[in-house]
Amino acid sequence: MSHFLRRQGWVTGLFALLVILFIATKIIQPGYGSGDFGSLARAVLPYAFAVAAQTVVVIAGGIDLSVAAMMALTSVTAASMMAGASEEYALFVVPFVLAMGFVLGALNGLLIVVTRVPDIVVTLAMLFVLQGAALLVLGAPGGAAAEWLKALISGTVPIPGLPDAVDAWLPKALLVLIVCLCIVWIPLRRSRLGLSIYAIGSSELAAFRSGVPVARTRVIAYALSGLFAAMGGLALTMSTGIGAPIPGPYLLASVAAVVLGGVALGGGKGGLLGPIVAVFVLRLVRTDLTLLAIDPNVTAIIEGLIMVAVVMFGAFITMRGRQS
């Protein structure tokens, strides 16, 4: 029992924090209702995928600085392919973009394994490359998204037999997020591969000596990260209807949420649930600041300060853990 609490205590605490923030939001803005929750879920979507992408790599003991650039590239690719194309064509675009993310992520991993250059340098270089590629695909924000894709994340899920009052609190965006993450994460977590990812993050040498194919596992971890980033890019295109070649603030946000979500930056610890809850917490803080009528630029500063503070705190905890 104490083991369970220690493992899940962090996530439970985060849930409690989320509930407190919801109550605070309700106090600040008594009219905060299901519609606002829907827009929160939509705003969280790209962040959540960025965080999922970062989480997989961090658990495997690495870091991926190219997450935001990957999202920008996949987003502009999807938007420019769908511009002027038929609705059915999007059925081809979605798997194509996802595959592109997977392959580019695998390229990240391959470069790390083959050149033996540290992950932080390789993904930094890839950040330049992907950013440049995004600018080549689309020089300025533009493109389009298929109507059914946009409809996929707006509105609520109609479940027969449920009263409308409950139904209104189930935005489609939340469902899309949960389904997409679970399809990849749950089979992974239960497979040998998932165990290997945790193993190489925990101790690469020990994993190697126990017969884990370290190189292959690392490449797959980065490939999965690319896949999640591609989902994030698609989510960006779905929610804005266009693609923008300049990466958003997703890199720092993803690292901050990973740390806040209880995943150790050293690797091998934590799960996906914590970081995802952490994203909701960070987004809700932003909503609250907006509701308090604080200048959006000041909000950006406060957000930056929170993220830096969280990362500092996480690093401090890691350091203390290593010393003891």
Add this chain to the structure above:
Amino acid sequence: MSTTAITPAPVPFGRRIKRFMADRPLIPLIILLVILVVILQILRPGIVNERWIANTIKFAIPLAILAGCQTMTMLTGGIDLSVGTVATMSAFIMATQIVSQDPAVAFLLAMMPAVLIGLVNGIGVGVFRVHPLIMTLGTSLIGTGCLQVYQRTVIASGAKIPDFLAWLGTGVTPVLGFAFPNALLLFVPLAALIVFTLARTGFGRLLYAVGDNERATRLSGVQYWQVITALYVTSSVLAGVTGLLYIGLIKAPSLSLAEPLVLPSVAAAVIGGTSIFGGRGGYTGTIIGALILTVLTTLLTILQMPEGARRILFGLIVLFVTAAYLRIVEDK
């Protein structure tokens, strides 16, 4: 008794080249620079003249100073991605405060955010042990936010470029019949100071030591956080000075003034032979790296390569050069 000369086994040519490059990284760099200039001259005959050289030097200097920040932080195994924001901030504050303030006061106000950001970076990296990349990225986001808020408070007062900075940034002085960029007046002493600090002073040696083996350095009694804090403050102040120089060169204050210099500054330091893992490198190589990148940019502009392709190329250069250096070091 006959003396038999022991002839050493002939070293393979490829290995010899590798060893030569590892021992004297400056020579291949200078060769590369000359090759680029020759290619430029072939593509556009007559482009390489006195004015072009002065211009290239003028544009290479801000890049070289920022690359100096990267060199010093990289020697300790870090990186400073906040230099672009810091340079932009000090340039923007200088240009807006000079309207109403005394130049000296405006200068102090302009350098304040630089010192502050450097201090936060240093404490975050040195005391809390955040990865420098994440730390400096975070402070640069906060800095950009602050600048946006600041911009709205001064939007009515307007901005102007101080004559002195314009003179320093763009002016040339004819010396012995050669147009001599005034920016060299600032850069030459600065570069000499950095080279001297790195090679001859205790602080410079500490930077190499920390980057080479942090644990050993700490065990021999070095206060790690003090070195790191001093380093990041120095780096930020240098970035602030670069901002002032750059605004004199570009003459148009904007909120993303020096941002495009950040990635090339990392690339310049890496090309110049400074190891991104710390402990190895120097500033002389970085200066040549900055010159190479400036000439390369001219070349890419002449070839009409779009901005995106340029970024891809920079990324590939950083990756390729780092991998190559890793190979050379492993071979020794």
